[in-house]
Amino acid sequence: MLIERIMHSRFPSILVLLTLIMSCTDEPDSPTPNPFDPNNPTTNGDPFNLKVEIQDQEVLLTWEIPEADYDNFVVYRNSVRLAVVTKSENNYKDNTIQNGIKYHYQICAGKDNRKSKLSKGSITNALPLVKIGQPQITGNDVTITWAGEDVDGEIVGYTFRLNQGDWSDFSPETKYIFADLVHKKSHKIEVKAKDVIGDQSIVAERMFSFTVDFNTSIKIHQGKHLTPSTQVKLSLRANHAVEMQISNTTTFGDWEMLKKEVDWELTEGYGNKTVYLKFRDNVKNESEPLSVSIIYDDPQGYYEGLGMVLIPTGSFEMGDHLDGIDNALPVHTVYIDAFYIDKYEVTNAQYQKFVKATGHRTPEFWNDPKFNQLNQPVVGVSWYDAIAYCKWAGKRLPTEAEWEYAARGGLTGKRYPWGNDKSIAREYANHQGTGGKDKWFDTTAPVGSFKPNGYGLYDMAGNVFEWCADWYDESYYSKSPLHNPQGPSSGSYHVLRGGSWFFNSIGRQVADRRNDDPSNTFICIGGIRCVSGF
Incomplete structure (x- = not known):
């Protein structure tokens, strides 16, 4: 009592807290007097007549x-307080x-x-138990399987429903194929079992979604x-699809019946062409947009068409290995x-x-007969002109690294595209009419x-000289x-590579780096050589 008075006078809030904690402990078997039977405090009877049932x-x-008088009831399950x-x-x-x-x-x-x-009070949950397996997907059909068990009897049937629909009749089947479902959304399957005495299981459920694999x-x-x-044939296969869309852009038109082969017309203008396709099944499940590309090349010859070469993935030593060109050092792996x-x-x-198709300005020297033959390389175009042409052709300018990698032709550490022998340069390059094949002294040679x-x-x-994309x-x-x-990322000048009919021999070296104002249209520069991604 003394402790209680001290606690009450000095720590009233703690006393209330202790009273609440001790009102009904988590140790249900500890012996304490029974306040609900004051005439018989040691009774071991059942004061509340607890009944337990399923x-x-x-x-x-x-x-x-x-x-x-009492404050509350506390419910325990397996000696752990439940509520x-x-x-x-x-x-x-x-x-x-x-269950069980x-x-x-x-x-x-x-x-x-x-x-x-x-x-x-005690009870055993002897209701049937159902477990649902992993859904199996075939197109837009989903197969659901399940299995049941019953600890005190035999399961005689199952009922199921999908997405809160009607329950099926009970049957012994443990599999069902749901056909023509919509993909990319959540579905819920529910299954119940019934045993021989009529007890039904707790509802088993499973959420699933899927995407049709065409x-x-x-x-x-x-x-x-x-x-x-521009006339090409498309060969198509798309499992489970019944319709298709085809377009030369990412904007599609009407759906049409799926065909195995389609004659298709590409857009005009030489370059990389991309065709876009989509497919859908009988319940309008659509595929993601797909694409396939091809390069359109003119059949009349190299100087009117593309004639592109695949340069394989690889590494090389970039820079000047032999002559110590200051701006081509250090040599480094790329x-x-x-x-x-x-x-x-x-x-x-x-x-x-390109000029006729777009109305773009004509280059410098366009009317000079020394430089305007159809099979000569275009000259006198600025870096901006070159960018515009590549975009029209569906391609781009090469990076400086791509250009040097391609120019080396697979050789390592050589001075020229053909090796180190300067004496045979006339067989490989137009350089001021030096003899042999090189007979063009003051102009470009046909490509x-x-x-x-x-x-x-x-x-x-x-x-x-050929423009590169790099600053x-x-x-x-x-x-x-x-x-x-x-x-x-920025600069004042753009890179030029490859040398010219007008310059000395050092410009022919694969490591030689030149640069100029991107608006310059000088007679010996402005060459364009396009690239396209693999």
Whole structure:
């Protein structure tokens, strides 16, 4: 009593807290007096007459309310407190039971720091149990399987429903195929079992979604990467599809019946062409947009068409190995992804088609007969003109690293595209009419007039300087990334490569780096050689 008075006078809030904690402990078997039987404090009887039964797939607990004063009831399951029930309630439903487990329930009532004797009851949940397997997908059909067990009898049937629909009739089947479902949305399957005495299981459920796998195969022009015509044949396969859409852009038109082969018309203008397709099944499940590409090449010859060469993925040592060209050091390793590059420099014939199709300005020297033959490389175009042409052709300018990788032709550490022998330069490059094949002293040679390098590329040395995509930075090699370098992010000048009919021999070296104002249209520069991604 002394402790209680001290606590009450100095720590009243702590006393209240202790009273609440001690009103009904989590140790239901500890012996304490029974406040609900004051005439017999040691009784071991059942003060509340607890009843336990299975009802509607739940355990229902009911008990009698005593006349004595109390604060609440505490419900235990397997000696662990499950719930606190108000003093006016005489029942509790446990809906967290599992099949085949025996549950022991107890209740007590609490008042102040005392608890009542325990009222006890036990039950085993012997309802059937159902487990649903992993859905199996075939197109837009979904196969659902399930299995059941019953600890005190035999399961005689199952009922199921999909997405809150009607329950099926009970049957012994343990599999059902749901046909023509909509993909990319959530579905819910529910299954119940019934045993021989009529007990039904708790509802088993499973959520699932799926995407139709059309397993497509698309070939254009028999799988070739070049076509000499805008008329191509598409070979198509799309499992489970019944309709298709085809377009030359990412905007599609009407759906049409699926065909195995389609004659298709590409857009005009030489270059990389992409065809876009979509498929859908009988319930309008659509595939993601797909695409296939091909390069349109003119059949009349190299100077009117593309003639692109595939440069394989690989690495090389970029820079000057032999002559110590300041802006081509340090020599460094570069990894390049595969790409296509024009076999020839862009000709006047090709550029003329671009001008006619777009209304773009004509180049400098367009009317000079020394430079305007159809099979000569176009000259006097700015870097901006070159960018515009490549975009029209469906391609782009090469990076400086791509250009040097292609120019080396697979050789390592050599000075020229053909090797180190300067004496045979006249067989490979137009350089001020030095003799042999080189008979063009003061003009460009028709493209393809000299021998190609190891990759089959012509005029990678001499004839006309070629624009690259990169901004120029004299010290860029000291900070160039290892993979697919793109050049500096800004600058005042753009890179030129490959030498010219007008310049000395050093310009023919594959490591030689030149640069100029991107608006310049000087007579010896402005060459264009396009590339396209693999």
